[in-house]
Amino acid sequence: MKPNKHKATHSAEKEFGGALGATCIPVFLPLTVLYLLSVCRSPAASVLQWPPPLPPAAQLWDPLAAVLVVGWITLQSFLYLLPIGKVSEGLVLRDGSKLKYPINGFHALSITAVLLIVCLWLGMPLGYLFELILPLAVCAIGVSYLLSMYLYIRSFWAPQHALSLGGNTGNPLYDFFMGRELNPRIGDFDLKYFCELRPGLIGWVVINLGMLMKEVELRGSPSLAMQLVNGFQLLYVTDALWNEEAVLTTMDIVHDGFGFMLAFGDLAWVPFTYGLQAMFLVVHPQSLSTLGAAGIILLNGIGYYIFRKSNSQKNQFRRDPTHKSVAHLETIATATGKRLLVSGWWGFVRHPNYLGDLLMALAWSLPCGMSHILPYFYVIYFTILLIHREARDEKHCRAKYGLAWDTYCRRVPYRILPYIY
Ligand SMILES: NC(=O)C1=CN([C@@H]2O[C@H](COP(=O)(O)OP(=O)(O)OC[C@H]3O[C@@H](n4cnc5c(N)ncnc54)[C@H](OP(=O)(O)O)[C@@H]3O)[C@@H](O)[C@H]2O)C=CC1
Numbered sequence: 001m002k003p004n005k006h007k008a009t010h011s012a013e014k015e016f017g018g019a020l021g022a023t024c025i026p027v028f029l030p031l032t033v034l035y036l037l038s039v040c041r042s043p044a045a046s047v048l049q050w051p052p053p054l055p056p057a058a059q060l061w062d063p064l065a066a067v068l069v070v071g072w073i074t075l076q077s078f079l080y081l082l083p084i085g086k087v088s089e090g091l092v093l094r095d096g097s098k099l100k101y102p103i104n105g106f107h108a109l110s111i112t113a114v115l116l117i118v119c120l121w122l123g124m125p126l127g128y129l130f131e132l133i134l135p136l137a138v139c140a141i142g143v144s145y146l147l148s149m150y151l152y153i154r155s156f157w158a159p160q161h162a163l164s165l166g167g168n169t170g171n172p173l174y175d176f177f178m179g180r181e182l183n184p185r186i187g188d189f190d191l192k193y194f195c196e197l198r199p200g201l202i203g204w205v206v207i208n209l210g211m212l213m214k215e216v217e218l219r220g221s222p223s224l225a226m227q228l229v230n231g232f233q234l235l236y237v238t239d240a241l242w243n244e245e246a247v248l249t250t251m252d253i254v255h256d257g258f259g260f261m262l263a264f265g266d267l268a269w270v271p272f273t274y275g276l277q278a279m280f281l282v283v284h285p286q287s288l289s290t291l292g293a294a295g296i297i298l299l300n301g302i303g304y305y306i307f308r309k310s311n312s313q314k315n316q317f318r319r320d321p322t323h324k325s326v327a328h329l330e331t332i333a334t335a336t337g338k339r340l341l342v343s344g345w346w347g348f349v350r351h352p353n354y355l356g357d358l359l360m361a362l363a364w365s366l367p368c369g370m371s372h373i374l375p376y377f378y379v380i381y382f383t384i385l386l387i388h389r390e391a392r393d394e395k396h397c398r399a400k401y402g403l404a405w406d407t408y409c410r411r412v413p414y415r416i417l418p419y420i421y
């Protein structure tokens with residue numbers, strides 16, 4: 001079959017620093033992952049250390065890591081395809097159709113947990129993940145590159161209406177980075193939706209468990225700090241999979257194409273940088289007072305409450321504005337026919353869900369103490385990501401809702417943090 005030659009959307013404003021950003025980021029971010037992992041395992045764990053503690057090339061490759069990464073993605077694909085759980089529809093696409101998605105992520109997590117318990121019972125040394133972390137990251141980065149190339153090439157056979165508006169500029173490097181096709185599928189298997197929630201997110205908590213087991217090997221039992229980091233991040237991942245349907249209305253699924261940014265983000269960035277705190281604790285044990293732990297648990301609880309309640313409120317409102325939990329909320333009309341919430345969580349700040357997420361991020365780092373900046377990497381990166389994401393979303397909403405969005409901004413003047421930002 002001949003590839004389709006679609007008119008590129010040259011007028012679309014380029015994001016992430018345009019073509020230059022899209023050329024540098026795919027080189028810079030994979031190196032950042034390897035650098036952070038190397039620094040995290042070094043005794044000094046200092047990001048300012050010069051020369052940086054880079055591993056010899058031989059430590060970057062291990063065939064076992066390749067087998068584990070391929071085996072892991074195959075297992076999660078198999079669980080995705082299991083005919084269990086309900087099937088849900090996504091939002092309406094540009095051609096008026098709706099795609100169907102399996103909602104069985106929580107089942108996949110539960111089955112994975114059972115398999116892990118069996119592996120541990122059989123004496124599998126899960127703590128070995130600590131030794132294998134660099135080759136595992138190298139393989140995950142390799143897979144994300146291969147996947148992105150496949151996605152870019154296959155997008156030339158996709159119909160025009162299936163392409164994302166932002167990733168079809170005609171500049172190959174930029175389009176490779178942003179992703180040309182919106183919902184690439186092999187049969188019914190949705191590649192973007194699968195990658196967003198399964199291999200990387202579940203992989204992240206499995207790696208965390210590996211770090212906990214390594215601590216047990218080294219010190220006989222897991223520290224309180226390690227238990228908190230594992231517990232908080234497991235709660236976050238479990239929540240994401242329990243509320244899997246809500247991901248169908250996020251920016252990534254609705255708006256962004258599937259290219260290097262999301263493939264690498266999902267498969268390499270999330271599992272290998274979001275859990276740096278647990279890896280840090282293996283080499284840099286921390287003692288935590290009961291009072292300190294209680295304060296951190298409270299902070300995570302408050303963050304989680306705001307995150308979950310605000311996300312659920314918007315999701316419920318978008319799915320059924322007449323539902324009794326949201327029907328009483330004050331709204332403003334927009335020219336599109338959709339309404340915007342101006343009371344409840346979305347009348348507090350314009351992105352209450354980001355605020356809750358950021359409070360949790362801080363709670364995940366605090367168990368690592370204050371002596372190093374490295375365990376705070378996630379909070380720093382996440383603040384930048386969410387400020388940038390908020391700006392992108394604001395641009396989309398202003399274009400979509402026009403004057404109604406300006407009215408909303410006047411009614412709810414703060415973006416994420418009341419009276420500050
Ligand atoms: N851990 C991580 O790495 C990351 C986590 N996240 C988390 O993912 C979650 C989802 O975030 P994200 O996809 O960025 O965006 P949001 O879930 O915040 O969705 C933004 C959309 O919500 C709708 N909206 C905005 N304001 C209102 C309002 N007042 N009333 C009704 N609808 C409104 C608009 O879409 P429309 O009107 O078209 O419905 C807007 O485009 C967040 O909790 C975030 O913290 C996000 C990125 C990374």
Ligand SMILES: CC(C)=CCC[C@@H](C)[C@H]1CC=C2C3=C(CC[C@@]21C)[C@@]1(C)CC[C@H](O)C(C)(C)[C@@H]1CC3
Pocket residue numbers: 029196197201236239240247250252261262264265266269270
């Ligand atoms: C630096 C780089 C390559 C960034 C790419 C960004 C991605 C890592 C993130 C974009 C949006 C994400 C979301 C989640 C994970 C990180 C990415 C993929 C998410 C699945 C985490 C769990 C949450 O509950 C969520 C489902 C709301 C969330 C959705 C967005």
